Amino acid sequence: MLEIRDFHVKFNSRSREAVGGISFTIQDGEILGLVGESGSGKSVTAMSIAGLLPRRQCTYSGDILLDGQDLLHADRSVLRTLHGRRIGVVFQEPMSAMNPLLTVGEQVGEVLRVHTSLSKAERREKVLSAMADVELPEPEVLYGRYPHELSGGQLQRAMIAAAIIIEPSLLLLDEPTTALDVTIQAQILALLRRLNREKGISQLFISHNLAVVRKLCSRVAVMQRGLLVECGDTDDIFFHPSHPYTKNLIAAIPVREHRMQAAAGPFADAKEAGRAVSSPEAGRGAAPDSAVSSSEAGRGAALDSVIEVSSPSSAAGIPAANGTLSKGGE
Amino acid sequence: MKDACLYILKRLFLLLATMILVSFLTFLAFRLVSGDPVRTMLGTEATAEQVEALRQELGLSDPFLLRYVHWLKGFFSRDLGVSYSYRQPVWDLISGKLTLSLLLSLLSFALIVAISIPAAIASYRFTGPISGWPRTILNQLGMAVPPFFTGILFSWVFGITLRLFTPGDFPGFQTDALASFIHLFFAACCLAIPRIAMTIRMMRSSLISEMNKTYVLTAISRGNDRKTVLRRHVLKNALVPVITFLGQTLAELVGAGIVVEQVLGLPGLGRFLVTSITHRDYPVVQAIVVILAFWVVLSSLLADLISQAIDPRLRTAALAKGGTA
Structure with a gap:
């Protein structure tokens, strides 16, 4: 469903390429782990797939195709129709990834506000069920709360609920568990696995933590210095x-x-x-x-x-x- | 809701306490500085008996604290006392001037808000090839020009050359409302220009720093267009620090107005305050100082309440403090 071919990115402010020609694919319903140290280009890759690459500040080439549709060279207006509807993104720090001035409910339902013509009440209904789906306790209460009133784990669940609310085909997870403590991390991983199994949402899981990736992903791609050094089944790569x-x-x-x-x-x-x-x-x-x-x-x-x-x-x-x-x- | 009411009550109490403290300090200050209102009123040829009689009449021979308590009582029963120099109730003397000064401040504040916020957004969105240094120069120039200079310039350009108003001759709203308004408008412009430049600069940098935050990426990744991202997400966040700054601006506008009132000949509070201080007209000075203090504290209270209405984190912090106090 997602195909990346010979993808290059170079930021104008740097001399070295951030991504130096990588190719990989994500199959339907698969969770692919993308591993590498900081600066290896994994986040740049994820941002490019998400269509969040600051295009003016870099030069890029190659293809990123989502079900045959080019994401890398697509117009912003085309990307907007895909954002939230076909691709959902979850970031590392849920606290800074949420707007501090809007309630959790408003933010979880934002994709609905942008992409559907549902009434406020219908949106609320959907948001509550999405919040229940990601195992947030007391969705009615948390709906009206602000981000600073929730824990990190709860916020990350809310971010996931927001990203999957209209079941996109691809979920991009940029180190979603790194900022969380161990028990919460395990719960989030279990949640992601369940969402993958029940809703068939493909996921690209980015992490610098191989142990976490192994727990979740069927295949792993390893990046170093902007290059894909290895890609294959998780067990193969481990053994x-x-x-x-x-x-x-x-x-x-x-x-x-x-x-x-x-x-x-x-x-x-x-x-x-x-x-x-x-x-x-x-x-x-x-x-x-x-x-x-x-x-x-x-x-x-x-x-x-x-x-x-x-x-x-x-x-x-x-x-x-x-x-x-x-x-x-x- | 109950907490919020409690919080506002607490802030109002603080406001009252500040005003009482300010009035006491002014009272004290006039006891410490040299100069005697009675001597000023009667002139150098008055006899000791005359001086003593007037002192008794004005209540100046009472002990300091008693006089203060007396004044405070009067203040709360809306009796600000009688001016020594004019022999008229203070309130009658200052009410018209107070209205004019407040109008000047509010008009220039309205200009600041109405111009600088949209201008900052436009300046943020316009990133053409020549947007860099001309903008900086214009901004620096705006901040550097002092209001008295703009006042002189405006008097000459709009007053003397274009005859839009008569510098030094304020007709008064009863006589000629339109001419008065034009006069006031140019005065407000002089006051507003440097502050508009400052607010634009602040708002612009606040917008830039907010635009670099992750929640903006989140908003884009949900399919919002640039306009919606700015309007729904970034604008309010960027406004929070600017509102505090605007609160301070509103507070200092009344004080800053003194110079402009002087230059453009507006019979406002500022001018009257200066003459009253030289004449040691304590009741007038006392009243004006307390009103100015009230204005300052009220401005910061308003700014706080508005930022709290926008930012739930500030609300939580304020309520937490309000609950323990």
Whole structure:
């Protein structure tokens, strides 16, 4: 349903391309994970699909096709008819993604106001049922509340309700769980999975957290420095990563047995993480091999520990990690 | 709703307290500065007996606090006392001048709001190739020109050359309403110009910073067009800081009007205040100062209430504070 072909973006203010020619597809009813460190171009890709690329400030080429319709070069008026109706977007920080001056109900129902001719009462009815659908408690009460009166998790649910209210075919999720705490994160992931299953909404889930992506997505695309380094089934990539960067990302997921050692990595800065990965114990513990052998419980622990994947940004960290990892992995 | 009423009551009480404090400080100030109204009134040749008799008559020989309490009582029963210099009730003396000054302030405030908000939006939306530096120069110029200079300029251009009004000769609304209004209008323009420039600048930068927020992306991603994004989402958010600024502007307009009243010859409160201070006409000064204080506090109260009506976060904060106090 969504096809991206040889997509390039370069911002006028930068010398390097933000996205350097990527191609991938999202099938009908699929959840694709897009993983990469900050600056890898994953958010730019998502914004381009959403039609939110600041076109005047960059040069771009390639194709982004939603059911055959070009999104990248489409006129703004064409994009407006797709926004909210065909494509829904959920951002990282629900608090800043909501207008602080409008009630939650008004914002959840905004797509209806823009795209339908429903009366106010009919819109309210739909909003309440959408809010119930995303498991918001007491929709009638929350309807009239303002964003600052809700918790982060509730707001993100409201954002999802707003994005799916007329069941778009594609939902773009730009790090929707990063700003939330672990339990809420797990609930949101469960909600997204249910929406995918029940309504058949395709999703592009962007994250720098491979553990979260693994919990949700059937396929994963890994981006680094504007390039797609790997793309395939989630399990394939987890068990047989081919690119050193992917291996490194997987290695940075803490698993239960080595949580103590690994815990130091994620919270420390990237350089320290790189050292932790290249050290023998950490390398062995977090290598893909042990991920294969780890039981459901072990994997669950890895996935539940929603600690950021700290990806070594220094190029030097990768070969070092590569050495230890390829021993364990192959 | 009950909380909101409580909050407004609390603010009104604060307003009253501020006015009482201001009136006391003015009372105190005149006790401390040199100069004697009785001497001013009677001239240098008055005998000691005459001076003493007038002091008794005006109640000036009473102790300080007693005099203040006496004045306060009068104030609450709408008796502002009698002017020493004019021997007339203060209220009769100042009411006309007060109306004129308030009209001047309100007219120039209306000009500020009516011009600067749309102009800021237009200036935000117009991003042509020459929009950069000419706009900045015009804006800086507007802010830099002092009202007294515009006053002189307007007197010459619109008054003397074009004969739209007669500088220094205000006809009064009873005599000639249209001519009075034109006179007042040019005075209001002088007062408004620098503040329009400031408000445009502020509103524009507020718009720019709001436009860069994520909720704008959300609004676009829901299919809103640019106009709706601006009107429904950004405008109100951008207005919140500007309203506080406008509240301060409204407060200082009455004070700033003194100079313009002087230059264009408007018989307003400002001019009268200055002469009353030189004559040590305490009752008049006292009344004017309290009215000005009332105006300042009222402006900020209005600005607060309006921003709270727009921004629910401020409402929550205000009610939370109101509840504990």
